[in-house]
Amino acid sequence: MKKNMAKAYVITLLAIILTSAVIILPGFGSFQNKHVAEYYIDNGAIDTGSANLVNSIVWDYRGYDTLGEETVLFIAALGVLLVIGRKHG
Amino acid sequence: MIPYIVSMALVLVGIYALIVKENLIKKVIGLAVFSNGIHLFLISIGYRMGGIAPIIQELNFNQFSQLAVDPLPQAMVLTSIVINLSVTAVALSLIIQAHRKFGTTDSRKIRSLRG
Amino acid sequence: MDSLIKTVTKIVFPFILLLGVYIALHGHLSPGGAFPAGVIIATGFALLIVSYTERDVEHKITRHELIDFKTIAGIILIVLIISMGHKSRMDLLNTQTFLELWSGGFTPFLNITGMFMIITAIIVILYTMIRE
Numbered sequence A: 001m002k003k004n005m006a007k008a009y010v011i012t013l014l015a016i017i018l019t020s021a022v023i024i025l026p027g028f029g030s031f032q033n034k035h036v037a038e039y040y041i042d043n044g045a046i047d048t049g050s051a052n053l054v055n056s057i058v059w060d061y062r063g064y065d066t067l068g069e070e071t072v073l074f075i076a077a078l079g080v081l082l083v084i085g086r087k088h089g
Numbered sequence B: 001m002i003p004y005i006v007s008m009a010l011v012l013v014g015i016y017a018l019i020v021k022e023n024l025i026k027k028v029i030g031l032a033v034f035s036n037g038i039h040l041f042l043i044s045i046g047y048r049m050g051g052i053a054p055i056i057q058e059l060n061f062n063q064f065s066q067l068a069v070d071p072l073p074q075a076m077v078l079t080s081i082v083i084n085l086s087v088t089a090v091a092l093s094l095i096i097q098a099h100r101k102f103g104t105t106d107s108r109k110i111r112s113l114r115g
Numbered sequence C: 001m002d003s004l005i006k007t008v009t010k011i012v013f014p015f016i017l018l019l020g021v022y023i024a025l026h027g028h029l030s031p032g033g034a035f036p037a038g039v040i041i042a043t044g045f046a047l048l049i050v051s052y053t054e055r056d057v058e059h060k061i062t063r064h065e066l067i068d069f070k071t072i073a074g075i076i077l078i079v080l081i082i083s084m085g086h087k088s089r090m091d092l093l094n095t096q097t098f099l100e101l102w103s104g105g106f107t108p109f110l111n112i113t114g115m116f117m118i119i120t121a122i123i124v125i126l127y128t129m130i131r132e
Helices: A002-024 A035-048 A053-061 A063-082 B002-019 B024-043 B060-065 B072-102 C005-023 C035-053 C054-058 C063-085 C087-091 C107-131
Strands: none
Touching: A002 B002, A035 A053, A035 B060, A035 B072, A053 B072, A053 C005, A053 C107, A063 B072, A063 C063, A063 C107, B002 B024, B024 B072, B072 C035, B072 C107, C005 C035, C005 C107, C035 C107, C063 C107
16 A cells, blocks of 8 residues: 555656646747757768768767667677577477 | 657656556566657757758758758667667566566566575 | 468568668668668568468578677678778768769768668567577
8 A cells, every 4th residue: 555655656746847847848949059950960961971961970970879889789689699598409 | 849748748658657567568668668758859859940851852052051950869869769679678588587487477476586 | 371471471571671771772862771771671581480480480590690690790880980080981982973872971881781780680689589
């Protein structure tokens, strides 16, 4: 009984915090803080040569993040292989 | 305003499934819904009114640089989706191993740390 | 499974592979790139597992060859990304004008290598979990 009351209390607290955060945020589509986006839109095609700006960000400007993500995927596949194993016999 | 409310509703449903439900697989499903709510929130921050996709199609550059949306959160969400896939795969494999040892997938019965 | 499903799978499967390679190769001109293309091709292989029995598909690709393939693709990816900073690597494919297929400097090679990493990782995860 006490555990159910604690779970309900946590979830109502989280609902109050999330709705108050949505009200305080700036409006949808106002697009403040555009210094980094302006640099990527203006100089992305000239530096890289690819017309897709998201592709040039993923593989050229932030290439080390993609390298780390491929490492995480590699280690996850190895982890699944080690935990489940193979059938004996 | 509407994408923010929908993403916060997704986060709330995901955390409800993660805390309240007793089956282990339902908890993993709640984790996936929670991550998708956060991804929706991140993408809908970088929107511009009357915006077009950040892909150069013809060589008219002045109009493009005033209408394009922000391409940076989309690249971050691409990385986050792949990492979320890896976490879900390892969590499901641990559930398979726990089912072999204990014979059940009820989180109230997998409490005792026997050898 | 049913013979209707097996016949349709045999016809549709090469087109799924062709679609994945097309999306990965045009990654610098239209939305897509390496990650959706790898998921499409891995889903095509999952269609093979569902329609035929799992024992028939396992004999075509063993698990050791997949792990070696993944290691080689990972080493090539590391070498490519670390050599990105050198300025002469940027002018590798800039022969044509801007919006053609053979433009884009270095990014088509990175797209194809990333696609191989995604394919092998998802196939290893799927085969290991289904075989249980």
